[in-house]
Amino acid sequence: MTSAFLSALGGRIAERWLAALALPGLLFLAACTTAMVLGHEHWYDVERLGAWLDTLAASPASRSAGTITLVATGVLAGAAVAGAAAQALGAGVELLWCAEPHGPVLRYLADRRSRRWHEADAVFRTALVAAGRARIEGADGADRLTDIAERRHAERDRISSAPPRHPFGMGDRLAAPAQRLWRARRLDLAAAWPYLWLLAADGTRAELQAARTRLSASARLCAWGVGYLVLALWWWPATLAGGVAVASGVWRGRAAAEAFAELTEALADLHVRDVAASLGVECEGVGDRALGERLTRLLRKETEAS
Known part of the structure; x- marks a missing residue:
């Protein structure tokens, strides 16, 4: 049973790695190879690219199993490196979207x-x-x-x-729930968030995690777009792929930020009294602002004491 679980877990990890890093990385390596062979001067010459591939296939090294294995390993490693670089750059894009x-x-x-x-x-x-x-x-x-x-x-x-x-609209949208909850309820969302998360249902957590994952994926798509725009210095058609990827990533990022912000605010509205009850704070007959002030004082004090 343990081996079956480990096999299933390994399969999921490999599937996610292939989808998130390897496949986009292989596509980017293919674009880099095309740019290297064609360049600006022969950007449309598909026959030139085919001839280069035929020459490569006819070389004696292509008949060696060891050489093929090394090349395949190098290509997969290059795709993984490109994917890891895009993931790191995507994290930077995400931080930039939310930057002060x-x-x-x-x-x-x-x-x-x-x-x-x-x-x-x-x-x-x-x-x-x-x-x-x-x-x-x-x-x-x-x-x-x-x-x-x-x-x-x-x-x-x-x-x-x-x-x-x-500086960017996504930062304002993600910060809006905390600002609204403070104005309406005097609730510090940052202090209350761990308690709200623990009380949330599994389905609610899954929705929040899915929105958060979509936001990261959108930032990573923008990072791939930046890579293609850089590649356009050697092969201008990459500009089209880069522009589409950046525009799509920004559009998807806005939608993901909107969904995440709405879910966050809804979670706080639905469960703030549950948090108060769990912490022993009297909430019967207490207004939203008074309850929020009590919870904020309590949670900040616990944070500072820890």
Whole structure:
């Protein structure tokens, strides 16, 4: 039974390694080989690539089992190295998405997003006032002005649902649950999170872990895209693959961050009283803000004592 379990576990690990690292790494190595053989000058010459492969297959070394084994091992090792590099770069991309505005570049990006948001907010408020005045006065264009105000609201929310503080939108979205819970309940999400996680159902944890995994996978896809964009210095068609990968990674990352933030906030809303009951904090007849303040004081004290 133990050997069966170990075999199944090894199979899952090998399958995940093949999907996450080896296959994208092999594809990247194939693109690198194509770039080396064709270059910019012969970027479209498929026959040139076929002739190079035929020459390679006709060489005496290709008939040696030892040589084939060494080449296969080297290719797999190269794919694994490329995959590990993409994974490390993906972790850096993920940190960048959630970074605080430290340094001149990140501060500039955060300030730029803040200016855009406040400009969009001013336009939305102007449109809202105009729509409200038209409705009060019974003007004929009230419905049209209301539609305009709704569009301006959507344009503002595409930047951020609240005044932005991070250089990138995903950082604001992931930080939003903690900010909202603090404003609404005076609950410190960072202090309460381990307790919320322990009380969460298995299905809820699986959903959160899946959203978190999708966020990491999106960052890793952006990292592969960066690799292809670098490869475009030698073979320009790699620009297309790199651009698509980066754009897709950013889009998927936004969706994953949105899902993770919504699940996090929902988990806190559903189980904050369960945390209080588990810790012996009286919550019957206590308002949300008062309960949140009690829990925050208790949890921070326990954190500091530990």
